Structures are given as structure tokens and as C-alpha cells.
Amino acid sequence: MKCIFVYNLCKTLPFNKLDVKNPMEQKGNISKKELVDEIALRTGLTQVDVKLVVECLLDSIASAMMKGRRIEIRGFGRFKVKERKARLARNPKTGEPISLPPSITPLFEPSRELKQSVHQALSSTLPRSFSNREDDR
Numbered sequence: 001m002k003c004i005f006v007y008n009l010c011k012t013l014p015f016n017k018l019d020v021k022n023p024m025e026q027k028g029n030i031s032k033k034e035l036v037d038e039i040a041l042r043t044g045l046t047q048v049d050v051k052l053v054v055e056c057l058l059d060s061i062a063s064a065m066m067k068g069r070r071i072e073i074r075g076f077g078r079f080k081v082k083e084r085k086a087r088l089a090r091n092p093k094t095g096e097p098i099s100l101p102p103s104i105t106p107l108f109e110p111s112r113e114l115k116q117s118v119h120q121a122l123s124s125t126l127p128r129s130f131s132n133r134e135d136d137r
Contacts, residue, residue, distance in 0.1 A: 065106050077110040 032054065040050045061079050064071050071079040086102045110118075 073111075075111055075113045077108055077114055080107050080109065081105070082107045 032051075036047055036051045036054055039045070039054070040047045043050065061071050065079060065081050068081055070081075082105055084103045084105060087100050089098050089100050090096065091098055
């Protein structure tokens with residue numbers, strides 16, 4: 001029941017309109033703790049409750065991917081697992097060919113909406129050569 005309340009509350013919040021003056025000036029990564037702090041501030045929930053929800057979400061995504069399943073969050077993107085074939089690569093230092101075995105890797109594909117939102121938010125801060133690219137829109 002609490003999860004439904006949190007979901008409905010979060011749907012009404014303007015997460016796509018962050019209060020950011022210049023996104024490129026903010027350096028560094030956002031930690032899980034900072035993410036929890038931000039969500040707790042926006043929702044009014046305790047940091048302990050938000051941390052539990054965030055950890056459950058991440059655990060659920062990882063668990064589904066470990067079973068080979070895709071997770072699709074409309075308007076955000078898809079988490080999936082990709083099989084990579086065996087291939088020949090080169091050692092960058094020596095140029096010597098190296099045989100790489102097949103592997104399985106987790107992958108995130110952003111949705112068109114997320115790509116457009118990020119592009120719009122950052123286009124004024126990008127060099128002109130990046131902001132004129134049509135293939136990212």
C-alpha cells in the first residue's frame with residue numbers, strides 16, 4: 001500500500017523540471033545517498049523509507065536482469081542484458097591481437113523522451129557542434 005502511495009505522489013512531482021541553473025557546472029556523480037536525500041525532500045517521506053524503496057527498486061532491476069529479463073519503464077528507458085559474441089581485439093600498447101570470449105553484459109537504453117529532455121536541458125551549454133546534431137533528437 002505504501003508503494004502505491006509513493007508511486008502516485010512521485011507521478012505528480014515535476015522531476016523533469018529540475019531547479020538547475022547550469023547543469024554543466026555541477027561536477028561529479030550523484031551518489032545513492034544524494035538521490036535518497038532529494039527524493040525524501042520532494043516527497044516528505046523519511047530518508048529511511050526512501051532508502052528502502054530505492055534499494056528495493058535497484059535490487060528488483062538487478063534480479064530481473066540476472067534472470068535474463070528486460071525492464072521497461074515508459075518514458076525513462078529499458079534495462080536489458082546483451083550477449084556479446086566472441087571476437088578478436090587488439091592490445092592498445094602492443095597492437096597484438098587478443099581473442100575475447102563471448103560475454104553477457106547489462107545495458108541501459110534511454111527512451112526517446114529521456115533523450116529529448118536531456119538534450120533540451122543541456123543544449124544551451126554544449127558546444128555548437130554538439131547542439132546541431134540531428135541524430136540524437
